[in-house]
Amino acid sequence: MRPLHLTALTVASAIGTGQAATLTGLQERRTCLRPSDFGDPAIGGHIGRIDALDSHNLPPGLAEFDCRNNRLADLTLRGDGFVDAIETAKARHGAGRIAVVLGTSTAGIQSAERAFRHRDPATGSLPADFDYRNTQDMFALPRFVRAALGLRGPALAISTACASSARSLIDAANLIRAGVCDAAVVGGADSLCQMTLSGFAALDLISPTPCRPCDAARSGISIGEAAGFALLQRDPGGADQPIALLGYGATSDGYHMSAPDPRATGAIGAMRQALERAGLDPEAIDYVNLHGTGTRANDAMEDLATYSVFGSETPCSSTKGWTGHTLGASGIVEVVIAALCIRHDFMPGCLGVDTPDPDFRANVLIQNRQSPVQRVISNSFGFGGINCSLVLGAAA
Amino acid sequence: MNVFVAGIGVRGPGLDGWVASAPILRGAEPWTPTAAVLPAPTMLAANERRRTSQVTRLALAVAQEAADMSGLPAAALRSIFGSSNGDGATIHSILDALSDAAGAVSPTQFHNSVHNAAAGYWSIGAGSAQAASCIGCHDATVAAGLLQASAEAMIERRPVLLCLYDAPLPEPLGACRPISGMFGAALVLSPEPLPGAPQLRVAYHQDPPAAEATRLPALEPLRQNHPIARILPLLEMLASGTPGSLSLALIDGRVDLDLFPAASVAACSTALASSP
Numbered sequence: 001m002r003p004l005h006l007t008a009l010t011v012a013s014a015i016g017t018g019q020a021a022t023l024t025g026l027q028e029r030r031t032c033l034r035p036s037d038f039g040d041p042a043i044g045g046h047i048g049r050i051d052a053l054d055s056h057n058l059p060p061g062l063a064e065f066d067c068r069n070n071r072l073a074d075l076t077l078r079g080d081g082f083v084d085a086i087e088t089a090k091a092r093h094g095a096g097r098i099a100v101v102l103g104t105s106t107a108g109i110q111s112a113e114r115a116f117r118h119r120d121p122a123t124g125s126l127p128a129d130f131d132y133r134n135t136q137d138m139f140a141l142p143r144f145v146r147a148a149l150g151l152r153g154p155a156l157a158i159s160t161a162c163a164s165s166a167r168s169l170i171d172a173a174n175l176i177r178a179g180v181c182d183a184a185v186v187g188g189a190d191s192l193c194q195m196t197l198s199g200f201a202a203l204d205l206i207s208p209t210p211c212r213p214c215d216a217a218r219s220g221i222s223i224g225e226a227a228g229f230a231l232l233q234r235d236p237g238g239a240d241q242p243i244a245l246l247g248y249g250a251t252s253d254g255y256h257m258s259a260p261d262p263r264a265t266g267a268i269g270a271m272r273q274a275l276e277r278a279g280l281d282p283e284a285i286d287y288v289n290l291h292g293t294g295t296r297a298n299d300a301m302e303d304l305a306t307y308s309v310f311g312s313e314t315p316c317s318s319t320k321g322w323t324g325h326t327l328g329a330s331g332i333v334e335v336v337i338a339a340l341c342i343r344h345d346f347m348p349g350c351l352g353v354d355t356p357d358p359d360f361r362a363n364v365l366i367q368n369r370q371s372p373v374q375r376v377i378s379n380s381f382g383f384g385g386i387n388c389s390l391v392l393g394a395a396a
Numbered sequence: 397m398n399v400f401v402a403g404i405g406v407r408g409p410g411l412d413g414w415v416a417s418a419p420i421l422r423g424a425e426p427w428t429p430t431a432a433v434l435p436a437p438t439m440l441a442a443n444e445r446r447r448t449s450q451v452t453r454l455a456l457a458v459a460q461e462a463a464d465m466s467g468l469p470a471a472a473l474r475s476i477f478g479s480s481n482g483d484g485a486t487i488h489s490i491l492d493a494l495s496d497a498a499g500a501v502s503p504t505q506f507h508n509s510v511h512n513a514a515a516g517y518w519s520i521g522a523g524s525a526q527a528a529s530c531i532g533c534h535d536a537t538v539a540a541g542l543l544q545a546s547a548e549a550m551i552e553r554r555p556v557l558l559c560l561y562d563a564p565l566p567e568p569l570g571a572c573r574p575i576s577g578m579f580g581a582a583l584v585l586s587p588e589p590l591p592g593a594p595q596l597r598v599a600y601h602q603d604p605p606a607a608e609a610t611r612l613p614a615l616e617p618l619r620q621n622h623p624i625a626r627i628l629p630l631l632e633m634l635a636s637g638t639p640g641s642l643s644l645a646l647i648d649g650r651v652d653l654d655l656f657p658a659a660s661v662a663a664c665s666t667a668l669a670s671s672p
Contacts, residue, residue: 126568139532160528175544384519
């Protein structure tokens with residue numbers, strides 16, 4: 001395929017707000033996970049929490065969107081000159097020609113959790129100030145981001161569990177390539193909530209320690225909250241150090257609703273498709289950013305997939321030791337991390353890993369490495385057996 | 397964008413599959429709005445079938461009907477699943493459990509709560525390794541789904557299953573998002589002409605649409621009170637077998653749809669082929 005371009009990027013996670021803080025956190029190998037202090041009683045092992053959300057206010061006129069997830073989206077949008085880049089794009093393409101295609105697994109469901117705890121004891125009805133449409137509803141996220149950025153093009157909420165924001169790049173690429181729009185705001189947001197903390201605990205997938213992806217003794221995930229946004233368009237558009245979306249692949253496992261296929265067929269298929277679409281051999285990839293959640297099953301499956309496609313030389317690692325598993329947002333967070341690796345020629349080694357799993361055959365990094373990075377493949381896998389792989393590179 | 401409608405599925409009040417519904421939708425038979433009848437999802441093994449909720453059964457029923465009608469192997473279809481509320485009943489039950497200090501979330505409930513649950517069960521049942529995306533666009537779910545599925549069919553040059561479904565939310569959540577009954581519809585959109593498949597031209601416009609309405613006045617309340625029933629005017633047009641045009645509203649802007657039935661597509665191709 002002809003590459004598309006990511007001409008503006010912004011991110012917020014437990015590492016920090018903005019690309020510079022994210023880069024510093026990655027390079028200094030600072031752990032950002034802490035024992036859960038979320039919920040009453042607090043549950044969920046260690047978490048990647050963004051403290052600024054508790055006090056962040058939405059801009060005037062957008063109060064009806066107020067919820068943790070939209071606050072997270074707003075905080076992120078305000079960083080990295082993203083709003084200015086959108087203004088430039090609006091002047092160039094027109095607000096009606098820029099789509100908003102955003103991934104989220106749970107949107108603003110924390111608002112519903114709170115509303116359910118404050119039901120009217122007599123009637124059972126929810127508090128009058130609970131705004132389903134603008135908070136809990138899946139479409140609340142793109143609705144809010146459109147309103148915050150003054151965009152008027154087609155809008156979609158993509159919700160494919162932990163592959164949501166990765167898939168948003170693919171769906172937006174299809175709209176741009178088909179001529180439906182000229183550019184798209186892609187990415188997404190997922191914020192801490194009781195539902196995911198309790199749900200992953202029910203599946204016995206929460207690590208009692210900060211998550212240690214690829215470690216021999218890994219014991220599950222740590223959940224984090226994060227958001228990231230990118231402007232996707234056909235050409236580099238005069239951006240400083242634009243990143244190219246060179247290829248993408250998407251498959252389904254057709255295997256199980258919450259367990260990965262141990263044969264890794266779907267993950268292998270997604271990576272091979274992404275390389276094929278990019279017109280690249282596996283040797284052209286310098287670094288693999290793994291989905292690497294820290295569960296026994298995911299990491300073993302992904303090692304098999306990575307080894308099958310790339311062999312035992314290509315360096316790979318997971319950055320979830322920093323951010324935690326940010327669920328639907330993990331794809332876009334790791335797109336921004338891939339962009340930082342490409343711009344600053346480094347690869348982050350898995351954080352918190354003492355002993356890589358001796359059964360793994362891929363080349364798992366456990367220390368940062370400074371070396372040229374031109375192309376990165378980034379994996380995102382989700383419940384329901386959804387697999388997405390993205391190939392990113394320095395724009396030609 | 398040009399696609400060909402190779403398969404159609406529908407389940408809703410008094411609309412029990414496309415074959416039974418087409419005469420109703422073209423006004424040849426009366427419409428009796430009895431509750432939607434959902435067949436058991438025979439594509440799934442018994443253990444998976446037991447875990448599926450009503451809304452997943454609705455999605456699988458319309459997806460399977462559309463895939464069967466297309467004559468294309470189900471495992472060969474890429475897919476876009478669209479739903480405003482996803483599995484709202486399961487999410488409601490989790491919210492209920494979380495509001496009680498002693499409440500526990502079940503693992504099956506949690507994995508069924510993801511918005512892509514129906515797509516996951518479809519890929520398991522169809523034995524499909526094909527890409528799937530899942531959207532939730534409130535009252536614009538049908539319009540955005542048609543746009544996205546047509547774009548993917550055109551770019552990938554592969555048939556795409558568009559499966560749209562929604563069910564009412566239990567109370568008290570239902571009061572926040574009223575939806576009348578279960579309604580689902582599915583289309584298989586092929587980028588290439590197929591025998592008997594009408595051609596659908598799909599285009600995005602920035603201006604809002606003119607008023608939308610069903611041709612049959614009796615169906616109009618259903619269209620207004622259900623996000624997926626926004627597809628009824630298109631289904632009426634498909635059932636009529638005659639050319640037609642309509643628009644569906646996006647959040648701003650609209651999707652214009654122009655339908656050319658298979659007979660007129662064939663005549664048009666013949667005319668083009670024989671022209672000098």
